[in-house]
Amino acid sequence: MSVHGAVRVERVVTSGTFTLDGETFDVDNNVWLIGDDAEVLVVDAAHDAEAIHRATAGRRVTAVVCTHAHDDHIDAAPALSDLTGAPVLLHPDDTELWSLTHPGRKPDGELRDGRILTVAGIELRVIHTPGHTWGSCSLHAPFLNTVFTGDTLFHGGPGATGRSYSDRPAIEASLRARLLTLPGSTVVHTGHGPDTTIAAERPNVPTA
Template sequence: MNGAARAERVVTSGTFNLDGETFDVDNNVWLVGDDDEVLIVDAAHDSRAVHEAVAGRYVTAIVCTHAHDDHIDAAAELSVLTGAPVLLHPDDFELWSHTHPARKPDGELSDGRVLTVAGIEIQVLHTPGHTWGSCSLYAPFLNAVFTGDTLFHGGPGATGRSYSDRPAIEASIRNRLLTLPGDTVVHTGHGQDTTIAAERPNVPAP
């Protein structure tokens, strides 16, 4: 392992399209690793900007927290640029096909799967609700969890659109995320970081 393992944020801008509506969005793309290799969390909008931030390091995988188009629109091109496989939970394959009809993900995320990069382990937590295949990525070594659009600064991510469910996202957060140590840093898909402890009051009790 060369240099301390860490999480680096790259902010990209583009659009989010679903159910006939389009919104301008800024996305957080996360590079998790060290000076030699990284894992990419969510390939959003601008494959060139993300590839530039990789800066020649080996990319172990492009991991999709979910398949909304603003989180995967650069995945196919970034996979070509880096040679890395794209990983997604199979419950989001249908949603993925709306953005990439001619290209399937290269591998499946599953609850409990452990990914390794730069000598550290990242645990896949299936956290459905924002979409059915939404996953969070817990990195104990970094004391951090990457939640995509499942948990934000201020509480649960959006539901009310296709492929989403409010009770499901709240249950996922309560059962899979709020049980993590309170000082765990939450790296989100949009906006600023938070902590598990800070978000506990923002998630309704069952």
């Protein structure tokens, strides 16, 4: 847990599977909660809606934000929305991918590049970072000196692009133009595995 004033970032790790292109893998996912004692925003409702709901600890959930629509990042989103009344937000370029997991349920709202989401009095700016999927987005919280990158940027470099709905040149271009330009001290909260910083990952992204 990291704290800045009354606003804090909490990590919940959930376990399940990731399935795409006919293959299934066991995965542990980072679910991020950003907020204070009154309200919280959830990033990537993975695998276990009940566990995530418990972590919200009675706070008002302002939104369930999906960084992208791989099933391991959205499988619990509708159930968490039902438990909390919070809208599920996803970039429209991932609508087709979403429908593979939730064919009868659409997201409640759209993430767009530059959209500002607010929680606990702070702003998070949506950065469209296509490549891992076409609709992949990151959330930059300047007040917290933090960016939530989903599977676009990890400790060690770019996310995977070897499957459907992904493209290696696109993710590298997104990283160079949209994320590596953030202050080097910015903490990167990832979709899987440990945190890193923008400065630490700059050498791990090929130059154009």
